[in-house]
Amino acid sequence: MTLPLRIAVVGAGPAGIYAADILTSKDPESRVDIFDRMPTPYGLIRYGVAPDHPRIKQIIVALHRVLENERIRFIGNVHIGVDLKVDELRQFYDAVIFATGAERDRSLQIPGEDLSRSHGAAEFVSFYDSHPDREQTWDLTETRSVAVIGVGNVGLDVARMLARTADELLYTDIPPHVYEVLANSAVTDVHMFARRGPAQAKFTPVELRELDHSPNVQVLVAPEGMEFDAESQGSLSRSKSLRMVVDLLSEWAMRDPETGPQRRIHIHFLERPTEIRGENGAVVGLRTERQELVGDGTVRGTGEFSDWDVQAVYRAVGYRSEAIEDLPFDTRRLVLPNDGGRVLDLDGNPLPGLYATGWVKRGPVGLIGHTKSDAAETVANLLVDAPDLPRAPQRDPAAIDALLASKSLTVTDFAGWDRLDAHEIAAGRPHSRARVKVSSRAEMTEVASASR
Numbered sequence: 151m152t153l154p155l156r157i158a159v160v161g162a163g164p165a166g167i168y169a170a171d172i173l174t175s176k177d178p179e180s181r182v183d184i185f186d187r188m189p190t191p192y193g194l195i196r197y198g199v200a201p202d203h204p205r206i207k208q209i210i211v212a213l214h215r216v217l218e219n220e221r222i223r224f225i226g227n228v229h230i231g232v233d234l235k236v237d238e239l240r241q242f243y244d245a246v247i248f249a250t251g252a253e254r255d256r257s258l259q260i261p262g263e264d265l266s267r268s269h270g271a272a273e274f275v276s277f278y279d280s281h282p283d284r285e286q287t288w289d290l291t292e293t294r295s296v297a298v299i300g301v302g303n304v305g306l307d308v309a310r311m312l313a314r315t316a317d318e319l320l321y322t323d324i325p326p327h328v329y330e331v332l333a334n335s336a337v338t339d340v341h342m343f344a345r346r347g348p349a350q351a352k353f354t355p356v357e358l359r360e361l362d363h364s365p366n367v368q369v370l371v372a373p374e375g376m377e378f379d380a381e382s383q384g385s386l387s388r389s390k391s392l393r394m395v396v397d398l399l400s401e402w403a404m405r406d407p408e409t410g411p412q413r414r415i416h417i418h419f420l421e422r423p424t425e426i427r428g429e430n431g432a433v434v435g436l437r438t439e440r441q442e443l444v445g446d447g448t449v450r451g452t453g454e455f456s457d458w459d460v461q462a463v464y465r466a467v468g469y470r471s472e473a474i475e476d477l478p479f480d481t482r483r484l485v486l487p488n489d490g491g492r493v494l495d496l497d498g499n500p501l502p503g504l505y506a507t508g509w510v511k512r513g514p515v516g517l518i519g520h521t522k523s524d525a526a527e528t529v530a531n532l533l534v535d536a537p538d539l540p541r542a543p544q545r546d547p548a549a550i551d552a553l554l555a556s557k558s559l560t561v562t563d564f565a566g567w568d569r570l571d572a573h574e575i576a577a578g579r580p581h582s583r584a585r586v587k588v589s590s591r592a593e594m595t596e597v598a599s600a601s602r
């Protein structure tokens with residue numbers, strides 16, 4: 151008789167939770183423990199999605215339902231590879247699915263990136279989403295004009311969060327220290343720069359339109375960048391969503407600046423940042439080179455440079471995954487090397503019992519919904535392999551708990567998350583807000599373990 155599967159999922163973001171859900175419904179005998187290095191579940195839904203996207207954050211309601219399944223356990227505040235090695239984990243589980251996501255900024259690789267007030271988007275996102283391990287202070291008092299490099303949805307979030315007034319964000323879950331920083335912001339102009347043309351932008355129509363929703367912000371598009379080559383025309387004829395994006399951008403390119411709104415977002419296409427300029431170690435400008443489309447959607451430099459008077463630069467050119475100790479890592483694609491979710495060694499051979507899903511599997515692109523199909527593929531392959539997977543020697547769920555206790559780790563569980571969740575919701579109630587986030591790890595674990 152084959153023993154029922156015991157699986158560890160590393161990462162309680164959407165990819166990990168969907169994997170646990172699919173696994174336990176396809177194989178009702180299986181048991182899954184989901185580990186996360188944060189005391190809380192939900193990954194970038196909690197620490198990436200912008201505070202003014204409460205509708206997206208509601209996805210946690212469905213994910214919460216998954217975690218209520220008694221065959222799935224949440225084990226928080228355990229950093230795999232640091233607190234617990236992968237080899238240790240494998241003593242307790244027949245297979246491990248890595249769903250560790252992507253949390254850091256990719257580099258832009260231009261001079262000046264290390265200047266003060268040159269920020270990665272992930273740093274700013276972690277600040278306004280109050281990630282307990284990242285910056286708790288931020289200074290916008292000396293930045294009147296800022297550059298945001300990159301025209302994807304993360305760039306839109308950063309531009310929107312810089313442009314909206316603090317009072318407009320008061321209904322969200324931002325804690326008081328984030329509100330204070332935004333309330334004292336000197337920002338009046340946000341310039342977004344794209345190397346390629348409007349038909350190559352990675353915006354989605356809903357997120358782009360949202361930029362223009364605030365009465366305090368006017369969105370303007372520099373008309374000289376609204377160029378299209380043969381490939382752009384082809385892309386436009388194939389994609390309705392792209393046509394919606396380009397129609398909106400074209401409408402904004404015809405606008406005249408208004409005096410009413412306090413802040414402006416300017417979108418510049420076909421401008422490639424070449425240097426972040428500094429004085430006394432801090433950003434004082436951005437140099438860009440004008441680009442032209444060459445016909446196939448790619449661009450080449452024209453040799454015409456512009457200097458932009460900005461006091462801060464936000465680089466939104468993509469997130470990157472980090473290597474996990476004792477596991478192979480594809481340093482070019484910045485993912486766990488894998489084939490359909492089966493983790494491979496650096497020679498391309500499968501490593502039995504190790505799987506990947508979500509952003510660490512396919513790179514940091516795609517919305518939350520995409521992590522579901524990802525998880526379905528990985529779990530299907532795991533279940534094909536399952537009959538041949540050697541069973542882990544230690545099968546009693548209490549055994550892993552005992553090991554964690556012996557390491558003196560302050561582990562959080564699902565009931566603890568419910569306590570913290572209730573605490574945050576209660577903190578928001580007197581101010582008619584959905585919640586106010588706790589942003590210190592010590593306080594989070596204290597509240598989570600309160601009545602144990």
Ligand SMILES: Cc1cc2nc3c(=O)[nH]c(=O)nc-3n(C[C@H](O)[C@H](O)[C@H](O)COP(=O)(O)OP(=O)(O)OC[C@H]3O[C@@H](n4cnc5c(N)ncnc54)[C@H](O)[C@@H]3O)c2cc1C
Nearest residue numbers: 161163164165186187193194198230250251508509517518
């Ligand atoms: C700024 C930003 C805004 C976004 N906004 C939207 C949006 O509005 N709508 C939308 O649909 N999508 C949005 N996305 C995309 C969405 O967040 C991703 O598609 C999704 O979160 C990827 O899921 P994941 O589970 O692979 O990774 P993640 O959500 O990153 O989850 C990974 C989890 O693994 C944990 N972890 C990492 N390493 C370890 C380790 N060694 N040990 C233990 N745990 C570990 C992390 O703590 C984290 O909880 C946004 C992304 C970003 C970056």
